[in-house]
Structure formats: C-alpha cells, structure tokens
Amino acid sequence: MKSTGMLAIVLGVLGAMAIISTLAAGFVATASHGATAVVGGVLVAFFVNLALFGTAFKLLTAADVTWRELLPGIVVAAVSWQLLQHLGGFYLDHVLKRTSPLYGVFALVLGLLAWLYFGAQLIIFAAEINVVKARRLWPRSFFSDPLLGADKRALTASAEVEERVEQEDVQVSFERRE
DSSP: OHHHHHHHHHHHHHHHHHHHHHHHHHHHHSSSOOHHHHHHHHHHHHHHHHHHHHHHHHHSOSSOOOHHHHHHHHHHHHHHHHHHHHHHHHHHHHTGGGSOHHHHHHHHHHHHHHHHHHHHHHHHHHHHHHHHHHTTOOSOOSSSSSOOHHHHHHHHHHHHTTOOSTTOOOOOOOOOOO
C-alpha cells in the first residue's frame, strides 16, 4: 500500500514538472514578449526539464547509479525535450492556425501522436546513453567481424537476460574465426 502511494506521489511530481516545463515553453512560443522574457522562459523550461529528467532517471532506474553517471542522458533528454516542445509550439502556431476546423482536429491529433512518439523515442535514446556509458558498450563494430569487447559484453548481457528461473544458467562463448 505504501509503495502505491509513493508511486502516485512520484508520478504527480513528475507530471507537475512536465506541466510547468510545457507552460514555460508555451510562454516562449507566444508572440509579444521581450527578449528578456523569452530567454527567461527558455531557461526556466530548460532547468525544469533538467530537474524532471534527473528525477525520473534517478527514481525509475532499478540499478544504483550516481548523478554523474546519469548526467549525459539527463542533459540529452532535457535539450531534446525542450527542442520538441518548441517544435510543437511552432507547429501549433504556424500550421494549425491555417486549417479549417475539421482538418484542424485531424492535424492536431496526428501532430500530437507524432509529438508523443518522437518524445518517447528521444527519452529512450537519452536513457540508453547512460546504459552504454555505464556498461562500457562503446565502441561497437558496425559489421560483426571482428567482434570488439563492447560487442561481446552487449551480446553476453542480451543472452543472459533470457534466464527465466534460478536453475537456468546461460553460458555465452565466442568462437575465434581465422
């Protein structure tokens, strides 16, 4: 029961941070603000995005990782989310404004679906940056011959994930081709 309440609180805090960030980015997108207000809105949105993704990546990661290890993914997620917010504002302001009411609804729904898809992909990409860095999965070979150390670590981890019960033991070995 306690964990459900804690999860609700965490989701509420993350949702509130996302709303604040979106409002700040939306403030920037609207016209008739001075340069100082625009820069202030961008900075507020960026710092709220940093806090949002820092909190999300720290709390929602099962492994015990330091803030320093999470920092590259947090920054990439915050910057890409900020760009996506401004791109969404541009879309609303310049594209949807010129549509008829009927087509505007379709354009809004399709634009929102695309925006959510790109946002999810960018956040997953940012989280994967942290995984690659923490597990030293770089550099990787583009073509499988020869396998590099990072390739072997990634393939081994991928195979070991398939262990389903305690009695199961997946062993991975690599043949040397000459």
